[in-house]
Every structure is written in C-alpha cells, then in structure tokens.
Amino acid sequence: xxxxxxxxPRPIYEQVKExxxxxxxxxxxxxxxxxxxxxxxxxxxxxxxxTIQRAYRELEQEEMIYSIPGKGSFAASVHMxxxxxxxxxxxxxxxxxxRLLGIGVSKEELIRKIEERSKL
Amino acid sequence: xxxxxxxxPRPIYEQVKExxxxxxxxxxxxxxxxxxxxxxxxxxxxxxxxTIQRAYRELEQEEMIYSIPGKGSFAASVHMxxxxxxxxxxxxxxxxxxRLLGIGVSKEELIRKIEERSKL
DNA sequence: ATAAGTGTACTAATAAAGATAATACAGTTA
DNA sequence: TAACTGTATTATCTTTATTAGTACACTTAT
Numbered sequence: 001x002x003x004x005x006x007x008x009p010r011p012i013y014e015q016v017k018e019x020x021x022x023x024x025x026x027x028x029x030x031x032x033x034x035x036x037x038x039x040x041x042x043x044x045x046x047x048x049x050x051t052i053q054r055a056y057r058e059l060e061q062e063e064m065i066y067s068i069p070g071k072g073s074f075a076a077s078v079h080m081x082x083x084x085x086x087x088x089x090x091x092x093x094x095x096x097x098x099r100l101l102g103i104g105v106s107k108e109e110l111i112r113k114i115e116e117r118s119k120l
Numbered sequence: 121x122x123x124x125x126x127x128x129p130r131p132i133y134e135q136v137k138e139x140x141x142x143x144x145x146x147x148x149x150x151x152x153x154x155x156x157x158x159x160x161x162x163x164x165x166x167x168x169x170x171t172i173q174r175a176y177r178e179l180e181q182e183e184m185i186y187s188i189p190g191k192g193s194f195a196a197s198v199h200m201x202x203x204x205x206x207x208x209x210x211x212x213x214x215x216x217x218x219r220l221l222g223i224g225v226s227k228e229e230l231i232r233k234i235e236e237r238s239k240l
Numbered sequence: 241a242t243a244a245g246t247g248t249a250c251t252a253a254t255a256a257a258g259a260t261a262a263t264a265c266a267g268t269t270a
Numbered sequence: 271t272a273a274c275t276g277t278a279t280t281a282t283c284t285t286t287a288t289t290a291g292t293a294c295a296c297t298t299a300t
Contacts (some may be wrong), residue, residue, distance in 0.1 A: 070297035118227040190268035
C-alpha cells in the first residue's frame with residue numbers, strides 16, 4: 001500500500017504523508033475508511049511507530065484524516081478536504097489582496113487580472 | 121548605524137538585513153547611496169565579513185540593494201523596491217487565483233471578495 | 241476484568257541543515 | 271601598485287530536524 005524510496009532525500013514521514021494524500025485523493029482509501037494503525041504500518045515498513053505517528057498527526061492538522069484515541073485513524077471526506085483547501089486558498093487570497101490594495105494597486109486592476117485568468 | 125541585539129534569537133545576518141531594510145525604507149539611506157563595505161561594517165560589529173556579505177547578497181536578491189564588485193554596494197530606489205514588491209504580490213495573486221478557479225470557485229465570488237476588501 | 245489493540249505525549253539520540261569563520265581570488269580606484 | 275571593493279570556496283561550529291525509545295491512556299472484545 002505504502003512504498004518508501006531509499007533514494008528520496010525527503011524525510012520518511014513526508015513520503016508517508018504524500019503516499020496517503022494520493023491514496024485518499026484517488027479514492028483508494030474511501031471517506032471514513034480506517035487507515036493502518038501506527039504500529040502495524042511501522043512494522044510493515046520496518047521503521048519506528050513514532051515516525052508514522054508524526055505523519056498521521058500532520059495529516060490530521062491538514063484535516064486530511066481524523067484520529068480517535070483507542071479506535072484508529074480514518075480518512076476525511078473529499079468534500080471536507082476540498083472545503084479546507086478552498087478555505088486556505090481564500091485566506092491567502094484576501095491577505096494578498098489587502099497588501100496589494102494597501103500598496104496602491106487599484107481594485108479595477110485586480111478584477112481585470114481575474115477576468116484575464118478565467119479565460120485561460 | 122547598525123545595532124545587533126545579543127538576546128535576539130535570529131541569526132546575525134537577519135538582524136543586519138532588517139536594520140538596512142528599515143534604514144532604506146525610512147530614507148536614512150538614500151537611493152544609490154553607498155552602503156558600508158563588508159569589511160568596514162564587519163570590523164565595526166566585530167564579526168566575520170562573510171556574515172555581512174550574506175546579508176548583502178540576500179538584500180541584493182530581494183532587490184533592496186545592488187552591488188558592484190570593486191566599487192561597493194548601493195541602496196536601490198524606493199520606486200524600484202515598490203515595483204518589486206508589487207511584482208511579487210501579483211505573482212502570488214495570480215497563482216492563488218488560478219488554483220481557486222481550477223478548484224471550482226467562480227470568478228464572481230473572487231471579484232465580490234475584492235469589492236469587500238476595498239471597502240475596509 | 242483483562243488482554244490486545246488503538247492513538248498520544250515525552251524524552252533522548254542521531255542525522256541533517258544552517259550560520260559563521262577562514263582564506264583566497266578578482267575587479268576598481270587613486 | 272597599493273589599498274580599497276565584492277565574491278567564491280571550504281571548513282568548523284551551532285542549531286534544528288528527524289527518528290527512536292519508552293511510557294501512558296483510551297477502546298474493544300474476550
């Protein structure tokens with residue numbers, strides 16, 4: 001299910017994270033489906049359970065999964081994931097907009113840019 | 121001119137960078153005015169010239185200053201600095217816009233958000 | 241009740257990256 | 271040509287990041 005690449009310079013927990021992100025986005029792991037337990041997966045990959053736990057913790061912070069102590073970790077719904085992504089993008093959007101407006105760029109110019117990009 | 125804070129946890133070159141950014145923004149160092157040489161300033165602050173050089177290199181990458189080998193380093197014009205800031209902000213603006221449009225957010229909603237922010 | 245499963249928190253050891261220093265090179269100016 | 275200037279390269283040291291070890295707390299099924 002999960003595959004680690006020895007030559008990949010990225011830390012193990014990052015590779016684990018990416019693996020699961022792909023599996024969830026592709027629908028291989030369905031919403032609310034149980035993920036492998038930290039110990040089970042750690043043993044399978046011959047690494048420390050704590051490394052898996054870190055991957056899971058960060059995936060939970062990014063709201064890709066949710067964990068229940070004693071029960072397990074489960075994939076979030078794709079709708080939830082999409083909503084979170086939009087929320088984050090909207091946040092940087094407003095932030096960037098504020099700074100641009102503050103520095104003197106007109107709202108008309110920003111709107112023009114949006115019109116331009118939606119035609120691509 | 122430059123003041124280092126022993127208690128500041130940030131690296132020295134970061135403190136040097138911030139110091140000069142403030143001086144340039146406040147107009148204490150005028151456009152095209154010569155900055156202290158790497159060795160001169162290093163001696164004054166009792167640190168290695170290479171540390172100053174790193175600060176200058178990064179300031180140059182951010183186009184806050186420009187350096188000429190053999191001659192010295194000089195402050196960029198405030199107009200140039202402002203233009204660069206706008207260019208960078210515009211870049212993240214279009215990037216964020218593209219991703220939002222790609223994920224299904226309508227251009228109308230983005231325009232509405234801009235109208236909203238310009239009323240603050 | 242208890243055993244075997246689950247996630248989590250804390251600390252320590254190790255690996256990787258970052259910051260600074262030392263030195264040498266190359267261009268400019270007087 | 272001597273005294274400046276910025277820059278590149280390498281090495282040392284410090285800090286941070288990553289992983290491992292261990293213990294705790296909760297859930298479920300026996």
